Amino acid sequence: MEWLLEANTAGHKxxxxxxxxxxxxxxxxxxLFAVDxxxxxxxxxxxxxxxxxxxxxxxxxxxxxxxxTIRGSFYDKTGDEFIGLDNYARIFTDDGFQRVLLNxxxxxxxxxxxxxxxxxxxxxxxxxxxxxxxxxxLVFLPMAISMVGAGVIWRFVYEFRPDQxxxxxIGLLNQLLVLVGIEPQQFLLTAPANTLYLIVVxxxxxxxxxxxxxxxxxKAIPDDxxxxxxxxxxxxxxxxxxxxxxxIRPALVVVLTTIAIVTLKVFDVxxxxxxxxxxxxxxxxxxxxxxxxxxxxxLGAALAVxxxxxxxxxxxxxxxxxxxxxxxx
Amino acid sequence: xxxIEMKNIVKQYGDGFPAVNDVSLDIADGEFMILVGPSGCGxxxxxxxxxxxxxxxxxxxxxxxKRVNDLAPRDRNLSMVFQNYALYPHMxxxxxxxxxxxxxxxxxxxxxxxxxxxxxxxxxKEHLERKPANLSGGQxxxxxxxxxxxxxxxxxxxxxxxxxxxxxxxxxxxxEISRLQRRLGITTVYVTHxxxxxxxxxxxVCVLRKGKIQQVASPRELYEQxxxxxxxxxxxxxxxxxxxxTPEGDRLKTPFGDIxxxxxxxxxxxxxxxxxxxxxxxxxxxxxxxxxAKRPVGSTFRARVDxxxxxxxxxxxxxxxxxxxxxxxxxxxxxxxxxxxELRTQAIVSIDATxxxxxxxxxxxxxxxxxxxxxxxxxxxxxxxxxxxxxxxTRLATEDRLEHAQEAQGRDSDARGGxxxxxxx
Numbered sequence: 001m002e003w004l005l006e007a008n009t010a011g012h013k014x015x016x017x018x019x020x021x022x023x024x025x026x027x028x029x030x031x032l033f034a035v036d037x038x039x040x041x042x043x044x045x046x047x048x049x050x051x052x053x054x055x056x057x058x059x060x061x062x063x064x065x066x067x068x069t070i071r072g073s074f075y076d077k078t079g080d081e082f083i084g085l086d087n088y089a090r091i092f093t094d095d096g097f098q099r100v101l102l103n104x105x106x107x108x109x110x111x112x113x114x115x116x117x118x119x120x121x122x123x124x125x126x127x128x129x130x131x132x133x134x135x136x137x138l139v140f141l142p143m144a145i146s147m148v149g150a151g152v153i154w155r156f157v158y159e160f161r162p163d164q165x166x167x168x169x170i171g172l173l174n175q176l177l178v179l180v181g182i183e184p185q186q187f188l189l190t191a192p193a194n195t196l197y198l199i200v201v202x203x204x205x206x207x208x209x210x211x212x213x214x215x216x217x218x219k220a221i222p223d224d225x226x227x228x229x230x231x232x233x234x235x236x237x238x239x240x241x242x243x244x245x246x247x248i249r250p251a252l253v254v255v256l257t258t259i260a261i262v263t264l265k266v267f268d269v270x271x272x273x274x275x276x277x278x279x280x281x282x283x284x285x286x287x288x289x290x291x292x293x294x295x296x297x298x299l300g301a302a303l304a305v306x307x308x309x310x311x312x313x314x315x316x317x318x319x320x321x322x323x324x325x326x327x328x329x
Numbered sequence: 330x331x332x333i334e335m336k337n338i339v340k341q342y343g344d345g346f347p348a349v350n351d352v353s354l355d356i357a358d359g360e361f362m363i364l365v366g367p368s369g370c371g372x373x374x375x376x377x378x379x380x381x382x383x384x385x386x387x388x389x390x391x392x393x394x395k396r397v398n399d400l401a402p403r404d405r406n407l408s409m410v411f412q413n414y415a416l417y418p419h420m421x422x423x424x425x426x427x428x429x430x431x432x433x434x435x436x437x438x439x440x441x442x443x444x445x446x447x448x449x450x451x452x453x454k455e456h457l458e459r460k461p462a463n464l465s466g467g468q469x470x471x472x473x474x475x476x477x478x479x480x481x482x483x484x485x486x487x488x489x490x491x492x493x494x495x496x497x498x499x500x501x502x503x504x505e506i507s508r509l510q511r512r513l514g515i516t517t518v519y520v521t522h523x524x525x526x527x528x529x530x531x532x533x534v535c536v537l538r539k540g541k542i543q544q545v546a547s548p549r550e551l552y553e554q555x556x557x558x559x560x561x562x563x564x565x566x567x568x569x570x571x572x573x574x575t576p577e578g579d580r581l582k583t584p585f586g587d588i589x590x591x592x593x594x595x596x597x598x599x600x601x602x603x604x605x606x607x608x609x610x611x612x613x614x615x616x617x618x619x620x621x622a623k624r625p626v627g628s629t630f631r632a633r634v635d636x637x638x639x640x641x642x643x644x645x646x647x648x649x650x651x652x653x654x655x656x657x658x659x660x661x662x663x664x665x666x667x668x669x670x671e672l673r674t675q676a677i678v679s680i681d682a683t684x685x686x687x688x689x690x691x692x693x694x695x696x697x698x699x700x701x702x703x704x705x706x707x708x709x710x711x712x713x714x715x716x717x718x719x720x721x722x723t724r725l726a727t728e729d730r731l732e733h734a735q736e737a738q739g740r741d742s743d744a745r746g747g748x749x750x751x752x753x754x
Binding site: 233 | 403433
């Protein structure tokens with residue numbers, strides 16, 4: 001061993017080099033030989049080699065925790081006692097939780113619809129204009145900001161200072177109100193409007209995504225189809241209604257469902273801006289609060305499962321639509 | 330239905346490049362006009378200016394007596410068939426065809442009647458409820474035509490409509506388009522780079538080169554009396570052979586022996602040093618198969634045959650020849666401009682399919698010298714063009730068309746009777 005590690009004479013060094021080269025050749029030769037003769041390896045070894053690591057990680061990182069969470073949702077606070085559907089019953093009957101469910105519904109309906117509509121109109125309007133890239137960059141920029149960052153920025157926008165002499169508003173929105181002579185508002189404190197103000201933040205973040213995807217889809221509409229439509233007699237709005245929108249339907253579905261899924265899981269915005277207080281909590285935030293603040297693991301697990309169950313139909317719809325659009329092509 | 334008049338139409342792009350340069354062209358009501366030329370000659374641009382998809386830099390575009398330069402495409406009431414069909418993928422065949430009518434807010438039963446009528450003509454009846462994606466190329470093309478004909482537009486415009494189809498289907502659709510146009514008697518402008526389409530479909534053909542009109546004439550006139558080297562080389566397949574020639578009295582000295590010209594043509598070529606003589610492949614023949622009676626009107630020569638191609642009904646032989654460098658360079662430029670790659674100076678001659686001429690051997694050929702054209706290599710002009718004879722050919726073609734149109738109209742009104750009145754209103 002020592003002979004291999006310490007070489008003092010030139011001859012010794014050369015001998016080591018030769019050995020190293022030989023070793024390299026043997027290893028490489030072995031690999032090349034193995035690659036060259038795949039027939040000798042049984043199919044199941046190849047399959048296991050490719051699928052094994054993925055399956056292992058999926059089981060450890062996804063399947064096991066999911067099953068464990070579902071199981072936990074039928075147990076009490078500490079996970080010791082089986083209590084059946086009590087956790088779920090509580091989510092659907094308790095006033096506080098009903099507020100949470102209602103808020104989540106509001107988020108999931110409003111954010112995808114408004115965001116997609118805004119993104120679509122914006123993409124259509126700036127398409128092939130002179131300032132297109134600049135206009136798109138402006139809308140796309142919020143995508144680069146983390147949700148926590150966006151939450152902080154918008155909390156400043158909504159910031160409230162009492163309307164007293166010598167006190168200056170530091171919130172953009174309230175300053176504007178004061179400028180036009182309206183009393184400053186407690187935007188984040190008054191329910192149910194405060195949920196809408198939070199939703200605005202999410203729309204601001206996601207509009208860039210919607211606009212980018214839809215813009216690409218609009219550009220993919222063949223020129224001659226647009227020209228044929230112009231000859232057939234469509235006007236500006238009819239072009240949008242009868243040609244543009246139907247042509248990008250698959251992209252619209254993808255954008256709607258993707259944003260819906262992201263919105264269902266919304267947590268950061270609510271957490272940073274109101275912490276889920278003042279009647280603004282949503283399922284993901286509540287699940288975090290229950291599991292890691294109140295240490296009510298059973299209830300937290302039940303909320304997580306609920307979130308999962310709500311996402312499934314959206315994904316199923318998405319997959320179905322993708323299949324359909326592939327058929328059209 | 331309307332006539333289309335273009336007066337000094339120019340299309341200049343931002344960089345000042347004139348894609349269409351001072352084009353004046355009158356297309357009569359009901360005429361089938363072909364725009365043809367190698368790629369980049371401006372034929373598609375011209376078509377798009379007629380239809381309004383491209384702005385006109387200067388000049389007047391008059392359709393049906395009305396200047397339309399500033400009208401939007403939809404206000405020009407023209408219908409167009411695109412190369413890639415341009416169907417709406419989300420609509421059924423029925424809705425695709427009905428779309429222009431729906432936009433015009435036509436009542437439902439009228440839409441249904443017209444679409445059914447169009448689908449009958451185009452044999453699309455059993456496909457009306459299918460989506461374009463599930464149709465074959467030929468069917469899609471027919472749907473595109475259906476969308477064009479339901480509108481009862483002033484004119485049809487076709488932008489290389491058959492170039493995406495395979496050769497067999499292209500032939501079928503070509504006759505279909507021709508039949509349809511004759512039946513409807515509607516003014517048609519058809520862009521193509523395929524000269525078979527140009528020759529078979531058009532009442533008149535407009536040959537364009539670098540945005541300029543070279544010649545507008547009936548296919549026969551183009552073939553028999555081309556105005557210059559470019560038109561002569563572009564029309565005809567295999568193309569016309571160009572041989573270097575030097576005049577000597579009433580004779581032309583060529584690599585294939587002397588060609589005797591009649592007085593008129595001899596006078597026309599006098600005074601030139603070096604000329605190009607254009608001979609179509611079919612003016613040649615295997616000398617051993619020529620009638621004794623025909624022999625004297627041409628000349629015979631011996632040459633080595635490089636390659637022969639036997640096609641069953643015809644046979645081609647390739648005969649290489651030598652030419653001065655200036656002529657070689659010019660022929661190379663010409664072939665490049667015509668979208669082909671002529672690598673060597675050789676003549677392609679068409680001989681009888683029964684001829685036993687063999688590759689690599691000398692053979693005796695006969696050349697019909699009555700129809701050869703002589704070109705000035707510098708300007709490219711045809712020195713021996715008989716303008717009167719050419720005009721006569723085009724006049725005959727126009728007469729044919731008008732006669733045909735009258736017959737078709739008589740037949741149509743007989744067949745449809747009262748229905749015509751409804752559809753016109």
